[in-house]
Amino acid sequence: MTQIPMTPWQGPMIELQEVTKVFGPTRAVDNVSFMVPRGSVFGYIGPNGAGKTTSMRILSTLELPTSGDAFIEGLSSVNDPDRVRHRLGFMPDAFGSYSDTSCAEYLDFFARSNGLVGRERTRRIRWVMDFTGMRSMSEKPMNGLSKGMRQRLCLGRALIHDPSTLILDEPAAGLDPRARIELRQIIRTLAADGKTILISSHILSELAEMCDRVGIIEQGTLLANDTVDGLKGKSKPHQDLIVVVDGEVDSAIEVLNALPSVTDVEHRGQAIHFQTVAGNDNRIQILHQLCDAKIRVLEYRPIDESLEDLFLKVTTGKVQ
Template structure:
Protein backbone atom coordinates (compact mmCIF):
# COMPACT_ATOMS: atom_id res chain seq x y z
CA UNK A 1 0.00 0.00 0.00
CA UNK A 2 2.91 2.34 0.78
CA UNK A 3 6.33 1.96 -0.77
CA UNK A 4 9.48 4.02 -0.99
CA UNK A 5 11.98 2.79 -3.58
CA UNK A 6 15.52 4.04 -3.06
CA UNK A 7 14.28 7.60 -2.44
CA UNK A 8 16.86 10.37 -2.18
CA UNK A 9 16.15 14.07 -1.63
CA UNK A 10 18.90 16.67 -1.77
CA UNK A 11 18.72 20.24 -0.51
CA UNK A 12 21.95 21.71 -1.82
CA UNK A 13 24.70 19.52 -0.41
CA UNK A 14 22.45 18.12 2.35
CA UNK A 15 20.96 14.66 1.87
CA UNK A 16 17.66 15.05 3.70
CA UNK A 17 16.67 11.54 2.54
CA UNK A 18 19.42 9.14 1.52
CA UNK A 19 18.41 6.02 -0.49
CA UNK A 20 15.46 5.12 1.75
CA UNK A 21 13.35 2.06 0.91
CA UNK A 22 10.53 0.41 2.84
CA UNK A 23 7.04 -1.03 2.31
CA UNK A 24 3.89 -0.94 4.44
CA UNK A 25 1.27 -3.67 3.82
CA UNK A 26 -2.48 -3.10 3.82
CA UNK A 27 -4.15 -2.56 7.19
CA UNK A 28 -0.94 -2.12 9.17
CA UNK A 29 0.50 0.78 11.16
CA UNK A 30 4.12 1.76 10.47
CA UNK A 31 5.87 3.98 13.00
CA UNK A 32 8.50 6.32 11.56
CA UNK A 33 10.90 7.64 14.18
CA UNK A 34 14.03 9.72 14.23
CA UNK A 35 15.47 12.95 15.64
CA UNK A 36 14.47 16.35 14.29
CA UNK A 37 15.96 16.84 10.83
CA UNK A 38 16.35 13.10 10.22
CA UNK A 39 14.23 13.10 7.05
CA UNK A 40 10.85 11.87 8.34
CA UNK A 41 8.75 14.82 7.18
CA UNK A 42 10.54 15.04 3.83
CA UNK A 43 9.85 11.34 3.18
CA UNK A 44 6.19 11.84 4.08
CA UNK A 45 5.85 14.91 1.88
CA UNK A 46 7.29 12.93 -1.05
CA UNK A 47 4.70 10.20 -0.49
CA UNK A 48 1.98 12.85 -0.21
CA UNK A 49 2.97 14.37 -3.61
CA UNK A 50 4.04 17.63 -1.92
CA UNK A 51 7.74 17.13 -2.61
CA UNK A 52 9.63 15.62 -5.55
CA UNK A 53 12.49 13.22 -4.87
CA UNK A 54 15.89 13.89 -6.36
CA UNK A 55 16.08 10.18 -7.17
CA UNK A 56 13.94 7.11 -6.61
CA UNK A 57 10.16 6.92 -6.45
CA UNK A 58 7.31 6.60 -3.95
CA UNK A 59 4.11 4.63 -4.44
CA UNK A 60 0.62 4.59 -2.93
CA UNK A 61 -1.38 1.49 -3.93
CA UNK A 62 1.09 0.95 -6.75
CA UNK A 63 0.64 4.46 -8.16
CA UNK A 64 3.67 6.72 -8.45
CA UNK A 65 3.56 9.89 -6.37
CA UNK A 66 5.89 11.43 -8.96
CA UNK A 67 4.17 10.41 -12.19
CA UNK A 68 0.54 10.04 -11.09
CA UNK A 69 -0.02 12.55 -8.25
CA UNK A 70 -3.72 13.22 -8.94
CA UNK A 71 -4.71 9.57 -8.60
CA UNK A 72 -2.47 9.20 -5.53
CA UNK A 73 -4.21 12.10 -3.78
CA UNK A 74 -7.60 10.45 -4.21
CA UNK A 75 -6.32 7.44 -2.23
CA UNK A 76 -4.34 9.36 0.37
CA UNK A 77 -5.12 11.34 3.50
CA UNK A 78 -2.26 13.52 4.78
CA UNK A 79 -2.18 15.08 8.25
CA UNK A 80 0.75 17.52 8.52
CA UNK A 81 2.45 18.44 11.80
CA UNK A 82 0.81 21.89 11.59
CA UNK A 83 -2.23 22.93 9.58
CA UNK A 84 -3.68 26.24 8.62
CA UNK A 85 -7.21 27.41 9.30
CA UNK A 86 -9.45 30.10 7.91
CA UNK A 87 -10.67 33.06 9.93
CA UNK A 88 -14.36 33.07 10.90
CA UNK A 89 -14.72 29.40 9.91
CA UNK A 90 -16.34 26.78 12.12
CA UNK A 91 -15.67 23.04 12.11
CA UNK A 92 -18.60 22.09 9.88
CA UNK A 93 -17.68 24.73 7.29
CA UNK A 94 -14.04 23.66 7.35
CA UNK A 95 -14.89 20.01 6.68
CA UNK A 96 -17.46 21.01 4.05
CA UNK A 97 -14.81 23.03 2.19
CA UNK A 98 -12.44 20.06 2.01
CA UNK A 99 -15.24 17.68 1.11
CA UNK A 100 -16.07 19.90 -1.88
CA UNK A 101 -12.35 20.20 -2.72
CA UNK A 102 -12.23 16.40 -2.95
CA UNK A 103 -15.18 16.30 -5.34
CA UNK A 104 -17.87 15.14 -2.92
CA UNK A 105 -21.35 16.37 -3.79
CA UNK A 106 -24.92 16.16 -2.53
CA UNK A 107 -25.89 13.46 -0.07
CA UNK A 108 -22.46 11.81 -0.26
CA UNK A 109 -20.82 15.01 0.96
CA UNK A 110 -23.35 15.38 3.78
CA UNK A 111 -22.91 11.74 4.78
CA UNK A 112 -19.12 11.94 4.88
CA UNK A 113 -19.11 15.14 6.95
CA UNK A 114 -21.55 13.57 9.42
CA UNK A 115 -19.48 10.37 9.63
CA UNK A 116 -16.20 12.24 10.17
CA UNK A 117 -17.72 14.40 12.90
CA UNK A 118 -19.12 11.36 14.69
CA UNK A 119 -15.92 9.33 14.32
CA UNK A 120 -13.64 12.10 15.59
CA UNK A 121 -16.04 13.25 18.30
CA UNK A 122 -16.55 16.69 16.77
CA UNK A 123 -20.35 16.64 16.39
CA UNK A 124 -20.85 18.90 19.43
CA UNK A 125 -18.20 21.28 18.05
CA UNK A 126 -19.78 21.67 14.59
CA UNK A 127 -20.67 25.34 14.98
CA UNK A 128 -17.61 26.29 17.04
CA UNK A 129 -14.96 28.53 15.37
CA UNK A 130 -11.70 26.72 14.72
CA UNK A 131 -9.76 29.41 16.57
CA UNK A 132 -11.64 28.48 19.76
CA UNK A 133 -10.71 24.78 19.68
CA UNK A 134 -8.28 23.16 22.08
CA UNK A 135 -5.12 21.56 20.72
CA UNK A 136 -6.69 18.10 20.96
CA UNK A 137 -9.83 19.16 19.10
CA UNK A 138 -7.75 20.88 16.40
CA UNK A 139 -5.82 17.65 15.88
CA UNK A 140 -9.10 15.75 15.59
CA UNK A 141 -10.30 18.28 13.01
CA UNK A 142 -7.09 17.91 11.01
CA UNK A 143 -7.48 14.12 11.09
CA UNK A 144 -11.10 14.56 10.00
CA UNK A 145 -9.95 16.62 7.04
CA UNK A 146 -7.57 13.78 6.05
CA UNK A 147 -10.43 11.27 6.31
CA UNK A 148 -13.14 13.27 4.54
CA UNK A 149 -12.75 11.52 1.16
CA UNK A 150 -12.40 8.02 2.72
CA UNK A 151 -8.77 7.36 1.69
CA UNK A 152 -7.23 3.90 1.91
CA UNK A 153 -3.86 5.28 3.12
CA UNK A 154 -3.16 7.80 5.89
CA UNK A 155 0.10 9.63 6.50
CA UNK A 156 0.16 11.29 9.92
CA UNK A 157 3.06 13.58 10.81
CA UNK A 158 3.38 14.05 14.60
CA UNK A 159 -0.37 13.79 15.29
CA UNK A 160 0.12 13.50 19.08
CA UNK A 161 2.43 16.52 19.44
CA UNK A 162 1.29 18.80 22.25
CA UNK A 163 -1.67 16.66 23.30
CA UNK A 164 -2.54 15.99 26.93
CA UNK A 165 -2.54 12.34 28.15
CA UNK A 166 -6.28 11.76 27.62
CA UNK A 167 -6.18 13.21 24.12
CA UNK A 168 -3.18 11.00 23.25
CA UNK A 169 -4.99 7.90 24.48
CA UNK A 170 -8.10 8.80 22.48
CA UNK A 171 -6.01 9.48 19.36
CA UNK A 172 -4.28 6.12 19.74
CA UNK A 173 -7.67 4.39 19.93
CA UNK A 174 -8.82 6.20 16.78
CA UNK A 175 -5.70 5.12 14.87
CA UNK A 176 -6.06 1.48 15.89
CA UNK A 177 -9.74 1.61 14.89
CA UNK A 178 -8.80 2.94 11.44
CA UNK A 179 -6.23 0.16 10.98
CA UNK A 180 -8.81 -2.43 12.05
CA UNK A 181 -11.07 -1.08 9.28
CA UNK A 182 -8.34 -1.85 6.74
CA UNK A 183 -6.66 1.54 6.37
CA UNK A 184 -2.89 1.60 6.04
CA UNK A 185 -1.17 4.15 8.26
CA UNK A 186 2.29 5.72 8.30
CA UNK A 187 2.77 7.73 11.50
CA UNK A 188 5.68 9.69 12.92
CA UNK A 189 5.97 10.67 16.56
CA UNK A 190 8.46 11.59 19.26
CA UNK A 191 6.35 9.78 21.88
CA UNK A 192 8.00 6.42 21.33
CA UNK A 193 6.15 4.53 24.06
CA UNK A 194 2.88 5.14 22.21
CA UNK A 195 4.28 4.01 18.87
CA UNK A 196 5.38 0.75 20.48
CA UNK A 197 1.78 0.10 21.55
CA UNK A 198 0.05 0.93 18.27
CA UNK A 199 2.52 0.03 15.48
CA UNK A 200 3.02 -3.28 13.70
CA UNK A 201 6.49 -2.22 12.53
CA UNK A 202 8.81 0.71 13.10
CA UNK A 203 11.45 2.35 10.95
CA UNK A 204 14.30 4.31 12.51
CA UNK A 205 15.86 7.05 10.40
CA UNK A 206 18.88 9.25 11.16
CA UNK A 207 20.69 11.74 8.92
CA UNK A 208 18.43 10.67 6.05
CA UNK A 209 19.32 6.98 6.26
CA UNK A 210 16.98 4.19 7.35
CA UNK A 211 18.90 2.36 10.07
CA UNK A 212 16.28 -0.21 11.06
CA UNK A 213 12.93 -1.56 9.83
CA UNK A 214 11.36 -4.30 11.93
CA UNK A 215 8.75 -5.15 14.53
CA UNK A 216 9.50 -3.92 18.05
CA UNK A 217 10.10 -7.53 19.11
CA UNK A 218 12.42 -8.03 16.15
CA UNK A 219 14.42 -4.92 17.04
CA UNK A 220 14.82 -6.22 20.57
CA UNK A 221 16.09 -9.55 19.32
CA UNK A 222 18.52 -7.97 16.86
CA UNK A 223 19.94 -5.56 19.42
CA UNK A 224 20.54 -7.99 22.27
CA UNK A 225 24.06 -9.35 22.65
CA UNK A 226 23.31 -9.52 26.37
CA UNK A 227 20.34 -9.39 28.71
CA UNK A 228 19.75 -7.35 31.84
CA UNK A 229 18.07 -9.34 34.60
CA UNK A 230 16.53 -8.50 37.96
CA UNK A 231 16.39 -10.81 40.97
CA UNK A 232 14.46 -9.81 44.10
CA UNK A 233 15.68 -11.48 47.30
CA UNK A 234 13.74 -12.14 50.52
CA UNK A 235 16.42 -11.76 53.19
CA UNK A 236 20.15 -11.09 52.98
CA UNK A 237 21.73 -10.61 49.56
CA UNK A 238 25.37 -11.46 50.28
CA UNK A 239 25.05 -15.10 49.21
CA UNK A 240 23.37 -14.09 45.95
CA UNK A 241 26.06 -11.49 45.22
CA UNK A 242 28.79 -14.06 45.86
CA UNK A 243 27.18 -16.51 43.44
CA UNK A 244 26.78 -13.85 40.75
CA UNK A 245 30.41 -12.78 41.20
CA UNK A 246 31.47 -16.39 40.50
CA UNK A 247 29.58 -16.54 37.17
CA UNK A 248 31.76 -15.62 34.19
CA UNK A 249 28.77 -14.49 32.13
CA UNK A 250 27.58 -11.99 34.76
CA UNK A 251 28.70 -8.35 34.99
CA UNK A 252 27.55 -4.95 36.24
CA UNK A 253 25.83 -6.16 39.41
CA UNK A 254 23.91 -3.35 41.15
CA UNK A 255 21.98 -3.68 44.43
CA UNK A 256 19.03 -1.57 45.55
CA UNK A 257 16.74 -2.53 48.44
CA UNK A 258 17.30 -6.31 48.20
CA UNK A 259 16.96 -6.15 44.43
CA UNK A 260 19.95 -7.13 42.30
CA UNK A 261 20.19 -6.07 38.69
CA UNK A 262 22.90 -7.57 36.53
CA UNK A 263 23.93 -8.19 32.93
CA UNK A 264 24.22 -11.68 31.42
CA UNK A 265 26.11 -12.46 28.23
CA UNK A 266 25.19 -15.56 26.29
CA UNK A 267 22.00 -17.52 25.79
CA UNK A 268 18.85 -18.46 27.71
CA UNK A 269 20.59 -21.50 29.24
CA UNK A 270 22.89 -19.19 31.19
CA UNK A 271 19.87 -17.47 32.73
CA UNK A 272 18.50 -20.84 33.83
CA UNK A 273 21.82 -21.96 35.30
CA UNK A 274 22.12 -18.79 37.38
CA UNK A 275 18.65 -19.28 38.82
CA UNK A 276 19.44 -22.92 39.65
CA UNK A 277 22.61 -21.89 41.49
CA UNK A 278 20.73 -19.31 43.52
CA UNK A 279 18.05 -21.83 44.48
CA UNK A 280 20.61 -24.56 45.29
CA UNK A 281 22.25 -22.13 47.71
CA UNK A 282 18.84 -21.64 49.39
CA UNK A 283 18.59 -18.01 48.35
CA UNK A 284 14.96 -16.94 48.75
CA UNK A 285 14.18 -15.65 45.25
CA UNK A 286 10.91 -13.71 45.11
CA UNK A 287 11.28 -12.52 41.52
CA UNK A 288 13.59 -13.32 38.61
CA UNK A 289 12.99 -11.63 35.27
CA UNK A 290 14.49 -9.97 32.23
CA UNK A 291 14.45 -6.16 32.13
CA UNK A 292 12.27 -5.40 29.12
CA UNK A 293 13.75 -2.90 26.68
CA UNK A 294 11.52 -0.03 25.66
CA UNK A 295 11.37 1.50 22.20
CA UNK A 296 13.27 4.45 23.66
CA UNK A 297 16.11 2.07 24.69
CA UNK A 298 16.18 0.53 21.22
CA UNK A 299 16.17 3.97 19.58
CA UNK A 300 19.19 5.02 21.62
CA UNK A 301 21.02 1.82 20.69
CA UNK A 302 20.36 2.13 16.97
CA UNK A 303 21.00 5.86 16.56
CA UNK A 304 24.15 7.83 17.31
CA UNK A 305 22.56 11.20 18.05
CA UNK A 306 23.78 12.76 14.81
CA UNK A 307 21.86 15.66 13.25
CA UNK A 308 22.23 17.54 9.99
Protein backbone atom coordinates in the same frame (compact mmCIF):
# COMPACT_ATOMS: atom_id res chain seq x y z
CA MET B 1 -22.46 -6.58 -19.56
CA THR B 2 -21.36 -7.97 -16.18
CA GLN B 3 -18.66 -5.86 -14.56
CA ILE B 4 -15.73 -7.85 -13.19
CA PRO B 5 -14.76 -6.59 -9.72
CA MET B 6 -11.24 -5.28 -9.34
CA THR B 7 -8.87 -7.44 -7.30
CA PRO B 8 -7.59 -5.54 -4.23
CA TRP B 9 -3.92 -4.59 -4.37
CA GLN B 10 -1.89 -7.43 -2.83
CA GLY B 11 1.48 -5.70 -2.49
CA PRO B 12 2.74 -3.19 0.10
CA MET B 13 0.38 -0.27 0.67
CA ILE B 14 3.25 2.17 1.22
CA GLU B 15 6.64 1.87 -0.42
CA LEU B 16 9.69 4.06 -0.85
CA GLN B 17 12.19 2.84 -3.45
CA GLU B 18 15.67 4.36 -3.15
CA VAL B 19 14.24 7.84 -2.62
CA THR B 20 16.69 10.75 -2.53
CA LYS B 21 15.80 14.42 -2.13
CA VAL B 22 18.43 17.13 -2.43
CA PHE B 23 17.97 20.75 -1.40
CA GLY B 24 21.07 22.62 -2.55
CA PRO B 25 24.03 21.07 -0.68
CA THR B 26 21.76 19.10 1.68
CA ARG B 27 20.61 15.54 1.05
CA ALA B 28 17.41 15.70 3.09
CA VAL B 29 16.57 12.10 2.17
CA ASP B 30 19.40 9.81 1.09
CA ASN B 31 18.52 6.59 -0.78
CA VAL B 32 15.72 5.58 1.62
CA SER B 33 13.73 2.41 0.98
CA PHE B 34 11.05 0.73 3.09
CA MET B 35 7.58 -0.74 2.71
CA VAL B 36 4.47 -1.03 4.89
CA PRO B 37 1.99 -3.92 4.35
CA ARG B 38 -1.78 -3.52 4.48
CA GLY B 39 -3.24 -2.93 7.93
CA SER B 40 0.12 -2.19 9.58
CA VAL B 41 1.26 0.81 11.61
CA PHE B 42 4.80 1.98 10.80
CA GLY B 43 6.47 4.41 13.20
CA TYR B 44 8.90 6.83 11.56
CA ILE B 45 11.25 8.42 14.08
CA GLY B 46 14.26 10.67 13.96
CA PRO B 47 15.54 14.02 15.24
CA ASN B 48 14.31 17.30 13.79
CA GLY B 49 15.66 17.74 10.26
CA ALA B 50 16.29 14.01 9.81
CA GLY B 51 14.13 13.71 6.67
CA LYS B 52 10.84 12.38 8.07
CA THR B 53 8.58 15.17 6.83
CA THR B 54 10.30 15.31 3.43
CA SER B 55 9.76 11.55 2.98
CA MET B 56 6.12 11.94 3.93
CA ARG B 57 5.60 14.87 1.59
CA ILE B 58 7.06 12.84 -1.28
CA LEU B 59 4.69 9.96 -0.51
CA SER B 60 1.81 12.42 -0.32
CA THR B 61 2.55 13.91 -3.80
CA LEU B 62 3.49 17.28 -2.26
CA GLU B 63 7.19 16.99 -3.12
CA LEU B 64 9.05 15.40 -6.02
CA PRO B 65 12.07 13.24 -5.24
CA THR B 66 15.41 14.03 -6.84
CA SER B 67 15.65 10.32 -7.62
CA GLY B 68 13.79 7.14 -6.76
CA ASP B 69 10.03 6.76 -6.43
CA ALA B 70 7.29 6.42 -3.82
CA PHE B 71 4.16 4.30 -4.10
CA ILE B 72 0.72 4.13 -2.47
CA GLU B 73 -1.13 0.89 -3.30
CA GLY B 74 1.34 0.33 -6.14
CA LEU B 75 0.64 3.73 -7.71
CA SER B 76 3.54 6.11 -8.22
CA SER B 77 3.34 9.38 -6.32
CA VAL B 78 5.50 10.87 -9.07
CA ASN B 79 3.71 9.60 -12.17
CA ASP B 80 0.15 9.07 -10.93
CA PRO B 81 -0.45 11.69 -8.22
CA ASP B 82 -4.19 12.14 -8.78
CA ARG B 83 -5.00 8.47 -8.19
CA VAL B 84 -2.64 8.39 -5.20
CA ARG B 85 -4.54 11.28 -3.57
CA HIS B 86 -7.83 9.38 -3.81
CA ARG B 87 -6.32 6.54 -1.75
CA LEU B 88 -4.37 8.63 0.73
CA GLY B 89 -5.16 10.74 3.78
CA PHE B 90 -2.37 13.10 4.84
CA MET B 91 -2.26 14.87 8.19
CA PRO B 92 0.56 17.46 8.18
CA ASP B 93 2.40 18.62 11.26
CA ALA B 94 0.77 22.07 10.91
CA PHE B 95 -2.21 23.37 8.98
CA GLY B 96 -3.93 26.69 8.48
CA SER B 97 -7.20 27.83 10.02
CA TYR B 98 -9.89 30.14 8.73
CA SER B 99 -11.48 32.69 11.07
CA ASP B 100 -14.99 32.59 9.62
CA THR B 101 -15.18 28.83 9.00
CA SER B 102 -16.92 26.35 11.29
CA CYS B 103 -15.66 22.81 11.75
CA ALA B 104 -18.56 21.43 9.69
CA GLU B 105 -17.90 23.91 6.88
CA TYR B 106 -14.22 23.02 6.88
CA LEU B 107 -14.95 19.30 6.52
CA ASP B 108 -17.63 20.02 3.92
CA PHE B 109 -15.12 21.92 1.80
CA PHE B 110 -12.68 19.01 1.78
CA ALA B 111 -15.48 16.49 1.18
CA ARG B 112 -16.46 18.46 -1.94
CA SER B 113 -12.78 18.73 -2.95
CA ASN B 114 -12.59 14.94 -2.87
CA GLY B 115 -15.62 14.58 -5.13
CA LEU B 116 -18.21 13.61 -2.51
CA VAL B 117 -21.73 14.73 -3.32
CA GLY B 118 -25.26 14.58 -1.91
CA ARG B 119 -26.09 12.05 0.76
CA GLU B 120 -22.65 10.44 0.59
CA ARG B 121 -21.01 13.77 1.48
CA THR B 122 -23.43 14.31 4.36
CA ARG B 123 -22.90 10.75 5.60
CA ARG B 124 -19.11 11.03 5.56
CA ILE B 125 -19.11 14.38 7.38
CA ARG B 126 -21.40 12.96 10.06
CA TRP B 127 -19.27 9.82 10.40
CA VAL B 128 -16.03 11.81 10.72
CA MET B 129 -17.59 14.12 13.31
CA ASP B 130 -18.77 11.15 15.37
CA PHE B 131 -15.58 9.13 15.01
CA THR B 132 -13.29 12.00 16.06
CA GLY B 133 -15.64 13.20 18.82
CA MET B 134 -16.24 16.53 17.09
CA ARG B 135 -20.06 16.40 16.79
CA SER B 136 -20.60 18.97 19.56
CA MET B 137 -18.05 21.28 17.88
CA SER B 138 -19.59 21.22 14.40
CA GLU B 139 -20.74 24.86 14.43
CA LYS B 140 -17.77 26.21 16.38
CA PRO B 141 -15.24 28.39 14.47
CA MET B 142 -12.17 26.30 13.85
CA ASN B 143 -9.79 29.02 15.02
CA GLY B 144 -11.44 28.80 18.47
CA LEU B 145 -10.52 25.15 18.97
CA SER B 146 -8.03 23.81 21.48
CA LYS B 147 -4.87 22.15 20.17
CA GLY B 148 -6.34 18.68 20.75
CA MET B 149 -9.56 19.49 18.90
CA ARG B 150 -7.61 21.08 16.04
CA GLN B 151 -5.65 17.84 15.67
CA ARG B 152 -8.91 15.85 15.64
CA LEU B 153 -10.29 18.15 12.95
CA CYS B 154 -7.15 17.73 10.84
CA LEU B 155 -7.39 13.96 11.22
CA GLY B 156 -11.04 14.17 10.21
CA ARG B 157 -10.03 16.05 7.08
CA ALA B 158 -7.60 13.24 6.23
CA LEU B 159 -10.37 10.65 6.74
CA ILE B 160 -13.18 12.43 4.91
CA HIS B 161 -12.86 10.42 1.68
CA ASP B 162 -12.31 7.07 3.47
CA PRO B 163 -8.71 6.48 2.30
CA SER B 164 -7.04 3.10 2.63
CA THR B 165 -3.75 4.67 3.75
CA LEU B 166 -2.94 7.42 6.26
CA ILE B 167 0.23 9.44 6.67
CA LEU B 168 0.30 11.28 10.00
CA ASP B 169 3.14 13.74 10.63
CA GLU B 170 3.56 14.42 14.37
CA PRO B 171 -0.16 14.10 15.19
CA ALA B 172 0.45 14.16 18.96
CA ALA B 173 2.74 17.22 19.00
CA GLY B 174 1.71 19.72 21.66
CA LEU B 175 -1.17 17.66 23.03
CA ASP B 176 -1.88 17.25 26.73
CA PRO B 177 -1.76 13.70 28.18
CA ARG B 178 -5.52 13.05 27.87
CA ALA B 179 -5.60 14.27 24.26
CA ARG B 180 -2.61 12.04 23.43
CA ILE B 181 -4.32 8.99 24.93
CA GLU B 182 -7.52 9.71 23.01
CA LEU B 183 -5.62 10.22 19.76
CA ARG B 184 -3.74 6.96 20.33
CA GLN B 185 -7.05 5.13 20.80
CA ILE B 186 -8.34 6.61 17.53
CA ILE B 187 -5.24 5.45 15.65
CA ARG B 188 -5.53 1.95 17.12
CA THR B 189 -9.16 1.78 16.00
CA LEU B 190 -8.23 2.84 12.47
CA ALA B 191 -5.50 0.18 12.30
CA ALA B 192 -7.91 -2.46 13.59
CA ASP B 193 -10.30 -1.46 10.79
CA GLY B 194 -7.61 -2.23 8.21
CA LYS B 195 -6.15 1.21 7.55
CA THR B 196 -2.43 1.28 6.76
CA ILE B 197 -0.72 4.03 8.77
CA LEU B 198 2.66 5.74 8.58
CA ILE B 199 3.11 7.92 11.68
CA SER B 200 5.96 10.08 12.92
CA SER B 201 6.23 11.23 16.53
CA HIS B 202 8.70 12.41 19.14
CA ILE B 203 6.73 10.59 21.85
CA LEU B 204 8.52 7.29 21.39
CA SER B 205 6.81 5.38 24.21
CA GLU B 206 3.49 5.78 22.39
CA LEU B 207 4.92 4.54 19.09
CA ALA B 208 6.30 1.46 20.83
CA GLU B 209 2.78 0.60 22.00
CA MET B 210 0.96 1.02 18.69
CA CYS B 211 3.46 0.28 15.89
CA ASP B 212 4.13 -3.02 14.16
CA ARG B 213 7.50 -1.76 12.93
CA VAL B 214 9.63 1.35 13.34
CA GLY B 215 12.09 3.05 11.05
CA ILE B 216 14.83 5.26 12.50
CA ILE B 217 16.17 7.99 10.21
CA GLU B 218 19.03 10.42 10.83
CA GLN B 219 20.67 12.90 8.44
CA GLY B 220 18.46 11.56 5.66
CA THR B 221 19.65 7.95 6.06
CA LEU B 222 17.46 5.10 7.28
CA LEU B 223 19.52 3.52 10.08
CA ALA B 224 17.08 0.82 11.21
CA ASN B 225 13.82 -0.80 10.09
CA ASP B 226 12.45 -3.54 12.32
CA THR B 227 9.96 -4.43 15.02
CA VAL B 228 10.67 -2.96 18.44
CA ASP B 229 11.54 -6.45 19.73
CA GLY B 230 13.78 -6.99 16.71
CA LEU B 231 15.65 -3.76 17.42
CA LYS B 232 16.11 -4.83 21.03
CA GLY B 233 17.62 -8.11 19.91
CA LYS B 234 20.06 -6.37 17.58
CA SER B 235 21.11 -3.68 20.02
CA LYS B 236 23.15 -5.91 22.31
CA PRO B 237 24.14 -9.59 22.77
CA HIS B 238 23.31 -9.57 26.48
CA GLN B 239 20.23 -9.01 28.58
CA ASP B 240 19.65 -7.04 31.78
CA LEU B 241 17.73 -8.91 34.48
CA ILE B 242 16.51 -8.28 38.00
CA VAL B 243 15.89 -10.79 40.78
CA VAL B 244 14.25 -9.88 44.08
CA VAL B 245 14.94 -12.27 46.94
CA ASP B 246 13.47 -12.74 50.41
CA GLY B 247 16.60 -12.30 52.56
CA GLU B 248 19.81 -14.15 51.66
CA VAL B 249 21.00 -11.32 49.38
CA ASP B 250 24.67 -12.17 49.92
CA SER B 251 24.05 -15.84 49.15
CA ALA B 252 22.19 -14.93 45.95
CA ILE B 253 25.01 -12.63 44.86
CA GLU B 254 27.52 -15.42 45.52
CA VAL B 255 25.51 -17.85 43.35
CA LEU B 256 25.25 -15.32 40.52
CA ASN B 257 28.92 -14.36 40.61
CA ALA B 258 29.84 -18.04 40.33
CA LEU B 259 28.02 -18.39 37.00
CA PRO B 260 30.26 -17.75 33.94
CA SER B 261 27.33 -16.30 31.95
CA VAL B 262 26.57 -13.61 34.56
CA THR B 263 28.31 -10.22 34.79
CA ASP B 264 27.86 -6.79 36.40
CA VAL B 265 26.07 -8.01 39.54
CA GLU B 266 24.76 -5.14 41.70
CA HIS B 267 22.22 -5.07 44.50
CA ARG B 268 19.84 -2.36 45.68
CA GLY B 269 18.15 -3.57 48.85
CA GLN B 270 16.60 -6.96 48.12
CA ALA B 271 16.77 -6.40 44.34
CA ILE B 272 19.81 -7.69 42.44
CA HIS B 273 20.55 -6.39 38.94
CA PHE B 274 22.83 -8.31 36.59
CA GLN B 275 23.61 -9.03 32.94
CA THR B 276 23.67 -12.34 31.16
CA VAL B 277 23.91 -13.76 27.67
CA ALA B 278 20.56 -13.27 25.91
CA GLY B 279 18.35 -16.35 25.58
CA ASN B 280 15.47 -18.00 27.43
CA ASP B 281 17.43 -21.20 28.15
CA ASN B 282 20.13 -19.23 29.91
CA ARG B 283 17.59 -17.30 32.01
CA ILE B 284 15.92 -20.57 33.07
CA GLN B 285 19.27 -22.09 34.05
CA ILE B 286 20.10 -19.10 36.26
CA LEU B 287 16.74 -19.37 38.03
CA HIS B 288 17.32 -23.10 38.62
CA GLN B 289 20.73 -22.34 40.17
CA LEU B 290 19.17 -19.85 42.57
CA CYS B 291 16.40 -22.28 43.56
CA ASP B 292 18.85 -25.16 44.01
CA ALA B 293 20.77 -22.94 46.46
CA LYS B 294 17.54 -22.52 48.48
CA ILE B 295 17.28 -18.83 47.58
CA ARG B 296 13.68 -17.63 47.98
CA VAL B 297 12.96 -15.75 44.76
CA LEU B 298 10.09 -13.23 44.91
CA GLU B 299 10.54 -11.71 41.45
CA TYR B 300 12.63 -12.57 38.40
CA ARG B 301 12.32 -10.68 35.12
CA PRO B 302 14.21 -8.99 32.30
CA ILE B 303 14.66 -5.22 32.25
CA ASP B 304 13.47 -4.27 28.78
CA GLU B 305 15.01 -1.43 26.83
CA SER B 306 12.58 1.30 25.90
CA LEU B 307 12.26 2.69 22.38
CA GLU B 308 13.97 5.82 23.72
CA ASP B 309 16.97 3.70 24.75
CA LEU B 310 17.12 2.07 21.32
CA PHE B 311 16.81 5.44 19.58
CA LEU B 312 19.76 6.84 21.54
CA LYS B 313 21.88 3.81 20.70
CA VAL B 314 21.09 3.84 16.98
CA THR B 315 21.43 7.59 16.40
CA THR B 316 24.40 9.88 17.04
CA GLY B 317 22.62 13.19 17.61
CA LYS B 318 23.90 14.77 14.39
CA VAL B 319 21.70 17.21 12.46
CA GLN B 320 21.90 18.50 8.92
